[in-house]
Amino acid sequence: MDRFYVLLTGFLSVVLVNNFVFTKFLGTCPYVGVSDRISSAFGMGLAVTFVTALSGTLTWLIDDLVLIPLGLEIARYICYIVIIAGAVQLVEMYVRKFVPSLYKAFGIFLPLISTNCVVLGICLFLDVWETDNLLEAAVLSTGVGIGFTVAICIMACIREQLKLADVPDCLKGMPITLITAGLLALAFMGFAGMI
């Protein structure tokens, strides 16, 4: 039960309290770039969730089984990038061949985000937080992806409304988007102290 509680609080923390987009400012490029329409935003969120879940667990495993025993923590950065890029490429090929409907939904985003800082970020944070078992690593990395999805979907809904609103000319487009992102970050601050 204790274990479950730890996992649950960890998950909620990474989705709401310490959302990677709003508190750590990672992954803002796809966040601002793809949040025009809700359909593409949701696809992007799915892709990020998928990549973070896969990369987080895989890199934690390699770290635990290869790098730490050999004392080669110094090679973490390069190692992680190789693993992330390779794994994502592999999965993209698989999805393209065997599940074309899923590929249509988010396949094109996969190569775009494989080297995004949010993915490398979660891999490195798993070390900083001293995650000591595989399940926790898996849950936390999936949680980061889900947090990103929540953030980008909210932003997409707001931006669709903003398109029809009376925004001053100097703020149209990117400026109002960034201001909105800032306001959302402020709003999410309200979750602090919840856990």
Added chain:
Amino acid sequence: MMILAEISGWWYGVAAGLTMLGLGGAFAIVLLIASVKLKVEVAPEVERIHQVLPHLDCGGCGFAGCMEYAKAILQDPGLIGKCSPGGPATSAKIAEMLNLQVSDSGPQKRPIVHCRAHTDDRTMYAEYEGIQSCTAANALANVQACAFGCLGLGDCTRACKFDALHVVDGLSTVDYNKCTGCTACSKACPRNLIEMVPFRFENMMTVACSSKETGKSTRAFCKVGCIGCGVCAKQSDAFTVEDNLARINFEKYQPCGQTEAAYNKCPTGVIVYRGKSAPAPRQPARKEEVAVKA
């Protein structure tokens, strides 16, 4: 996990290098095998067709981008004439690639806006301050006196990816030099005012009104609306009057003395030329001279 080896000194660098090599090599081999086993065959014909298309991904053909259209053409060669930005040149090239005889798909289609009321010509019931979109304004009643005419809030302008539609003085206007016939504007107009017409001549004559109200009502709220008087129909059989609205049959239309006469005799000047070198519309006759069908 237990430490397998205590590495120190310059062996450390060697160990790091070898590990990276091992990891990189392992992934490289896996990816190599995967790229062969999980290969998705894109037929080379699709790639060749795709190269010839304009790569604008405008959706005018009805497909989600040029690649989808290329795939569809392979399935059904009857879809060849659909690329408007590419034009007949592209269709001919594709047909040549597929070794088919392509019959001329006809004259290019271009949009015609069936309204010619500018801000001064029309009557508004209220000052509209809602969402600045034609679809939104159309959903409300009593924004504009004419329930059929152009609202001028720019849904068509935003839909056009080629900068060919503009709202000029409250009326949606087409720039025929930039238009590629992709039909996006036609689909965007909530009042279905924009019709895609085969432009058999450089300038097409059209009745620029869609008002089905009686002549008296139309006259009350629009200076340049069609009053359904039928003078044009008497001059030329390309015109018919139905539901208080004159229409021109674009297939039958030929520039000739009869259509010229209809153009000149129209009391409200609602018959206009649309096209690349169209002359300015005629001004309506004074109110007293108009014979109104009550």
